Amino acid sequence: MTSEDLALRGVNFLWRRFFNWVAEVGRVTMLLGDTARMLIPGLGSFRLLVQQCHAIGVGSLPLVFVVSLFTGAVAAVQAAYQFSSVVPLKFIGSVILRSVIIELGPVLTALIVGGRVGASIAAELGTMKVTEQIDALRAMAINPVRFLVVPRVVGAIIMLPILTVFADAIGVFGGWVVSVTSVGVSTHTYVTGLKTFYYNKDLFSGLLKAVFFGGIIGTMGCYSGFATEGGAEGVGQATTRAVVASCVLVLISDYVLANVLFRFIFAS
């Protein structure tokens, strides 16, 4: 094979990749459009929404608890190390609070929920697809987007901010435990630190991010599930794709939102 052939094949490969990617973005956008169109009828089935909120939110609580506790604890250890003889330890509470509510709480919660819930949504819908259950819904004149996608996407959008509030609280608590027991800061100092640099807009921006992350996780889980082809192998691939796509998109949108929120909206 000449180098020209090789170059041509390379260009061809990249072009096809790019084309597939654009097509995929288009299909996700179409699913989002369908979801928006089916939003009102979909919310009519309140029971389905509650079921999903329970599965997404309550089911994720133990995992979010453990991860947040240790995140706060590590934040305290790291802060104490980096402060050493440069910044007074009375600021430890401020640093933990702000890093947890702006960044660690929402992002880590989204990554965990993205892994847990994104995978389970993709596996469930993927199995429904390959066993013709989605076709059966359509054959019964039931719109699958209304019946399956709307409750999951809306459920994730509702539950992510709630889980984030929970994660924030547990993270700050974890930071307090370490600060008091091993860093040598009193509870009073820690709490004063918390209050000193607390701004509502920090908490608000974290929760707003969580809303977007919830939308991403729900949508990518449903999209991957619906796009499943083949049997068990296809379901496995759909699950992986949902988790990878959710996590990457959460991190990318985190960057975009950080710019929008802190450079424009809350810039002052």
Added chain:
Amino acid sequence: MIQIRGLKKRLGQKQVLDGIDLDIQKGETLVVLGPSGTGKSVLLKHIIGLMQPDSGSIQVDGEEIVGMKEHDLDEMRKRFGMLFQGAALFDSMTVGDNVGLGLREHQRLSDKIVRQRVAERLEWVGLRGVEDMKPASLSGGMRKRAGLARAIAMDPQFILYDEPTTGLDPVMSDVINQLIRGLQRRLGVTSVVVTHDLTSAYTVGDRMAMLYGGKVVFSGTVEDVRTTRDPLMRQFIEGSSEGPIRPV
């Protein structure tokens, strides 16, 4: 009645349907025969609008469903019941919720009436007291029957059966065949049965059509099938590997 004209569908590299012409008369049961992979299930999915053809026409009681809007298709689908190959029961729901789903979604009936109807339809297919069970805990035959109960819950005018006896033992196959026959008599519905099970075809069918190479290569009454000299049909009913049908 259902009238299909010049139906063509290509999936990937394969021309699955290559100009299908079929008429299904009101109240009759048409059996669509053919070797595996000849597009029988694809044809069924076109009839209920789950797939759209590349070209051709499907008319249900004179109404064209090719190119119909999803909303109008849904109205059309409410007149259909479909039994899927693997029954396609929703495994997150109980059997009772499966059977009652269409009623709950489309008809404003009280919970009591829905439950009565569900119990009645389950009884028609010989299942009693399984409402609270999950589909996963049912046997293959029970699942098929539950799927059938779901298909007939809304009193359809048309029932589509995709391989109703595949994977069942001979006794259970006959139970299903008798049920199809019985429902036919009880409801007077128009049915399309896709199968490659000849015993089933002879039991339930009024007319038969054979699909091969994306086309209808034979169509006639059960008696025509028994006496035909058509080489494709003969090879299929004799179950021989020698002849014009080449295994895919």
